[in-house]
Amino acid sequence: MSAIRLLVLGAVRQHGRAHGYQVRNDLEYWGAHEWSNAKPGSIYHALKQMAKQGLLVAHETEPSTAGGPPRTEYEITEEGTREFRTLLRASLTAYDQKPDVLSAALGFMVDLGREEALGLLEERVRVIEEWRSAVTEHYVPEDGPERLGHIGEIMNFWVHSADSGAEWTRGLIRRIKDGAYAFAGEGEPFVGVLAEGEENPYRTDETHPGDAQ
Amino acid sequence: MSAIRLLVLGAVRQHGRAHGYQVRNDLEYWGAHEWSNAKPGSIYHALKQMAKQGLLVAHETEPSTAGGPPRTEYEITEEGTREFRTLLRASLTAYDQKPDVLSAALGFMVDLGREEALGLLEERVRVIEEWRSAVTEHYVPEDGPERLGHIGEIMNFWVHSADSGAEWTRGLIRRIKDGAYAFAGEGEPFVGVLAEGEENPYRTDETHPGDAQ
DNA sequence: CTCAGAATAATCAAATTTGACTACCAGCAC
DNA sequence: GTGCTGGTAGTCAAATTTGATTATTCTGAG
Numbered sequence: 001m002s003a004i005r006l007l008v009l010g011a012v013r014q015h016g017r018a019h020g021y022q023v024r025n026d027l028e029y030w031g032a033h034e035w036s037n038a039k040p041g042s043i044y045h046a047l048k049q050m051a052k053q054g055l056l057v058a059h060e061t062e063p064s065t066a067g068g069p070p071r072t073e074y075e076i077t078e079e080g081t082r083e084f085r086t087l088l089r090a091s092l093t094a095y096d097q098k099p100d101v102l103s104a105a106l107g108f109m110v111d112l113g114r115e116e117a118l119g120l121l122e123e124r125v126r127v128i129e130e131w132r133s134a135v136t137e138h139y140v141p142e143d144g145p146e147r148l149g150h151i152g153e154i155m156n157f158w159v160h161s162a163d164s165g166a167e168w169t170r171g172l173i174r175r176i177k178d179g180a181y182a183f184a185g186e187g188e189p190f191v192g193v194l195a196e197g198e199e200n201p202y203r204t205d206e207t208h209p210g211d212a213q
Numbered sequence: 214m215s216a217i218r219l220l221v222l223g224a225v226r227q228h229g230r231a232h233g234y235q236v237r238n239d240l241e242y243w244g245a246h247e248w249s250n251a252k253p254g255s256i257y258h259a260l261k262q263m264a265k266q267g268l269l270v271a272h273e274t275e276p277s278t279a280g281g282p283p284r285t286e287y288e289i290t291e292e293g294t295r296e297f298r299t300l301l302r303a304s305l306t307a308y309d310q311k312p313d314v315l316s317a318a319l320g321f322m323v324d325l326g327r328e329e330a331l332g333l334l335e336e337r338v339r340v341i342e343e344w345r346s347a348v349t350e351h352y353v354p355e356d357g358p359e360r361l362g363h364i365g366e367i368m369n370f371w372v373h374s375a376d377s378g379a380e381w382t383r384g385l386i387r388r389i390k391d392g393a394y395a396f397a398g399e400g401e402p403f404v405g406v407l408a409e410g411e412e413n414p415y416r417t418d419e420t421h422p423g424d425a426q
Numbered sequence: 427c428t429c430a431g432a433a434t435a436a437t438c439a440a441a442t443t444t445g446a447c448t449a450c451c452a453g454c455a456c
Numbered sequence: 457g458t459g460c461t462g463g464t465a466g467t468c469a470a471a472t473t474t475g476a477t478t479a480t481t482c483t484g485a486g
Contacts, residue, residue: 045441066465153385154319158248252474279435282479285436
């Protein structure tokens with residue numbers, strides 16, 4: 001799974017009602033265009049697709065108030081909310097080497113309760129550890145890892161990444177336990193969206209080192 | 214870019230002449246089906262596409278000698294070899310958060326000379342460091358990172374991953390400097406392909422924890 | 427012998443992703 | 457008032473990816 005559905009569902013949900021360009025802007029505000037496939041084409045496609053599947057409702061296109069073609073606004077449905085929570089939980093616990101999925105989930109973790117988020121992150125650590133031992137047992141031949149030659153560096157890299165990911169997750173768990181951030185039901189939620197008319201301080205058109213090859 | 218073209222080009226190249234199923238098996242031998250999108254459909258698609266683009270030549274389909282439908286064998290062209298090297302160099306140096314691209318490149322790094330590989334890996338470390346400072350400067354608002362709330366954890370996660378990736382790369386550089394592995398021009402190359410009839414000790418149909426969500 | 431199951435080799439429709447492109451309006455310089 | 461630039465909003469064709477499915481031959485049990 002890519003991160004796009006979670007990102008788009010979450011962005012629409014935070015706005016209450018949003019058109020594609022707003023979603024695109026929010027995701028840019030998060031830097032999602034740098035670490036995920038949240039490009040215009042993908043966003044509009046996801047919106048249409050999820051509307052077709054009943055996760056969103058499309059309100060009839062209205063002429064734009066600020067230039068440009070008419071726009072379609074979307075709202076999340078009850079089914080969409082369920083899907084959002086399912087994706088969010090899965091993305092927090094799953095370890096599949098795709099950092100964009102976790103990144104997206106971090107952006108919405110406060111939509112869960114503090115205790116649930118902690119539980120899921122602890123589960124994540126367990127999953128990573130299990131994965132690690134499955135890999136090391138399965139891919140290291142009995143006659144020593146040398147037989148694999150330089151190919152062994154691939155496994156080495158995985159394992160290193162897994163360890164580093166687990167360690168980082170433990171740090172996050174600690175911060176959350178120590179009271180960081182406002183989770184669901186803890187008053188005054190932090191909303192990471194741009195208000196109407198607010199400019200995006202992170203917007204950029206320059207490319208950064210590492211944008212793509 | 215995904216890792217599929219590099220993987221397929223590299224696998225065909227090591228065999229000299231290979232059909233899709235052989236490529237698939239090699240990639241499975243490396244565990245590539247676990248950490249990249251090297252699924253049958255993608256492999257066959259990449260083969261056809263690259264043949265159309267002149268990176269591979271397709272030899273007429275011959276009836277299989279071992280059951281199954283007739284098979285098409287591919288060979289890499291000169292242009293394909295150039296492309297292979299270009300992709301390999303780019304994948305070793307580029308930092309774009311997609312671990313599968315690096316993993317694929319690790320599998321082929323010995324096709325370069327030891328010195329060149331070292332140079333590219335050092336470049337990789339530089340790129341990661343540059344990326345890190347671009348991100349921290351760009352995404353941390355002047356009035357302290359707190360303004361970002363939990364969204365800041367996303368950046369935190371990136372930066373942690375970047376640091377961990379750089380550190381791992383430095384370790385690899387050290388191992389290579391200390392003489393590990395046989396690089397191009399150093400006799401007896403290590404070939405990570407399955408010989409005709411050799412069984413794949415890593416093949417598995419069980420799913421592992423973390424295979425997908 | 428014969429049939430089930432497994433391995434071999436690949437194809438296909440549907441979904442997604444990419445990258446480039448279109449169309450509209452506002453403001454400004456000239 | 458015309459032309460240019462830039463922001464707003466979205467579309468589209470082409471390429472890729474996914475997941476399921478097909479077709480062929482080999483093997484071994486009964």
